[in-house]
Amino acid sequence: MTAGWGARVRLRIEQFAPALGRVDANLTHVVRAQADAAAEGVGLLVTPELSMTGYDVRDAVHALAAAESDAPYPTMLPGPDVVLGTIERDAAFVPYNAALHLRGGRVLHRHRKVYLPTYGMFDEGRWFGRGDGVRAYDAGGGWRVGLLVCEDLWHPALSWLLAAQGANLLVVQSAAAGRGVVAGGASGGRFASWGAWEHLARAAAIAYGAYVALANRVGVEGPLCFAGGSMIVAPDGSVVARADDLNPDRIDAELSLEAVAAARRPYAHARDDDPRLVARELARMLGEG
Template sequence: MRLRIEQFAPALCRTDTNLARLARAQVDAAAEGIGLVVTPELSVTGYDVRDAVHTLAAAESDAPYPGLAQGPDLIVGTIERDAGFVPYNAALHLRGGQVLHRHRKVYLPTYGMFDEGRYFGRGDGVRAYDAGGGWRVGLLVCEDLWHPALAWLLAAQGANLLVVQAAAAGRGVVAGGSAGGRFASWDAWEHLARAAAIAYGAYVALANRVGVEGPLCFAGGSMIIAPDGAVLARADDLREDRIDAELSLDAVAAARRPYAHVRDDDPRLVAREIARMLGDG
């Protein structure tokens, strides 16, 4: 499978503009033989929506984007509301404009410059899903990656591709990062993503955005990481960019031969210990 990360700066609260951008990206990807296009967190709406969250939230639907029905699969970030009118920060895997799978962000950063807990409902789970061709995918959104239990849960459900959407701000611009990037803060993201890839023998596609919204300067630096932890492609940390990589199930198999972490993980042991910690057993 050929995967592309479309790293760009979504226009804040301008869904029509962003959807047109995504449709163009889909057309370009189709012409180049790309099978899956991954976009950043809240790529349909922009990030710092604040009180506009309710007007931007679309009703949950299995076919929300007919304008994105042509071309390869597309993973978008958007706001959708449930039957109780609660808005969620959601990642949607679209195929033919219909939702193949959705993930609602579980961990909402409400510290420092972030205030998501005021505006969004919290997702209540993670599920790996079949995307065809032997690919089993798990979706995470930004802060979710900083809680390693979620990546483990997806790996335990058989995920061989972890897709992470992000709107991660850049910090430490003067110091820079040890990997050569402008933002020192991005090193931690790379460590987390590479650790997940190595531990579980899975690809990790981390799609971050760029640009500025209010006080937020986003860090770019999107990357595609192989199951052995090698960085296959890395995007610019300031400009819009596209990065591609060829993904192979053979590489997944090869990465899992010297190790047996996924095989040997024991969800029952984890469940017992969590029950004990919570005083339930």
């Protein structure tokens, strides 16, 4: 594996429309994107949720699931780190919606989606096993990263748990569908539903003094029209890069630990947070139940 990052790192979100069920084609797309990123000084390339398989997999979930492995990822280059979205199965053959942080082609960290939306147009609880935790991890150079997948961001306890473990970069993969249109939006007609995602990302950035990189996808699968609009949010809550709503796009931002430190100086949230209090109150609530 490569040595990791420095105090500054360039992050790129590769917003695209993964082809449903075509792992080889999607991997080829990401490898080409990684080569472009290497030539342009990018240190971390982030792809959307289930970028290797497409989203609406249904009964194909088992055929598309790869066995969990820490062996080098097929054909992945030794260039910039890549966060992939894929389906992994465990030793009991349960498939999971997984985010993999690859470095030098090997898995540096994996996160399995905890909250599986099974409401409205979504039916993930039928197809996937549920992840059982979140862990922040070291990426080098003082960076601690936390991975989330889509619905996970809607459950603020997960972001807080990562922040409590020292995360200063939250990477969120999503396959968020668009609902409604606001005429005259920032790019000529933004999906009405995307405003809530921006609020969630900016709130997490401000509360914890962390970068939030939200990589969404575009395209259409069956009844789902995906909303694009990927964004990179700075630790002060400002949106420093935003992708197109409907089309494939690439957005970059240079992340710095200096910006993390500057965003945390006016506050003392990390100092004053008390995980033991939270643990005691949760134990009391669960005991009363």
